[in-house]
Amino acid sequence: VSGKSVAITGVGSIGLMAIPVARAAGASSIFAIDVQPAKLELASRLGADETFLARDSDWVEKIRGRTDGAGVDVLLEMSGHAPAINQGLAALRNGGRAALLGLPQEKVNLDIAELIIFKGLTVLGIHGRRMFETWYQMQNMVKRHRIDLKAIITHVLPLESFDEAFTLRKSGTAAKIILDLR
Structure with missing residues (x-):
């Protein structure tokens, strides 16, 4: 994503983690939608x-306005x-790439x-075959302090408070919750 504009639809835990990763990889601009x-x-x-x-119906047009009318280079649909999914694909420029x-x-x-063929998009899904390769890349980024994922941990609770953890998660105010076993 070096030098590319990126839109991330859905900033739960994984979408939030994608932001510093995209930044460390050299993204020129990052838009988050949730x-x-x-x-x-x-x-x-x-x-x-x-x-x-996401409920603001004009976010696609706003992103197009921020990208000189072209749309983003990369969509990370989380x-x-x-x-x-539909709006994210609409926000992509011609020839853009989408990872679903x-x-x-x-x-x-x-x-x-309209959304894929005429725009010449490349659409990628996920699969587990390269899981360890990705794991090692992320481990290296964290070790070298290129990304800091601590901000994604919004709550640390004792194990006995797992009910509270579920309530927080459902409320939409928590990202990553750690249940402490000590």
Whole structure:
């Protein structure tokens, strides 16, 4: 993503982690999109240049405005929600690349011709075959202090407070919760 503009739809734990990784990899601009204002605040602290509420219907146009009308170079779709997938693909420039990592819980209707074929997009899914290669790359980035993932940990609770952890997670105000076994 070096020198590329990146949009991340869905800034849960994995989407939030993608922000400092994209920044360390040289992204020129990072846009974060989510339904939770608290997650967007955290996205800003982690290095997103601009954040947008997913329910604001004009976020695609705003991103196009920030990219001279072209759209972003890279989409990291982390939410798995049909509207975010459609809007994320619409926010991509012609010839852009999309990595679909969010797992939809329902079938997603896409205008494949309009959103992918005519734009010449490259769309990638995920698979586990390169899991260890990715693990070692991330481990190296953390060890060399190129990324700091501590900000993603929003709560550390004793194991006995697991009910509170689930409540926090459902509220949308927590990112990564650590249950301390001590």
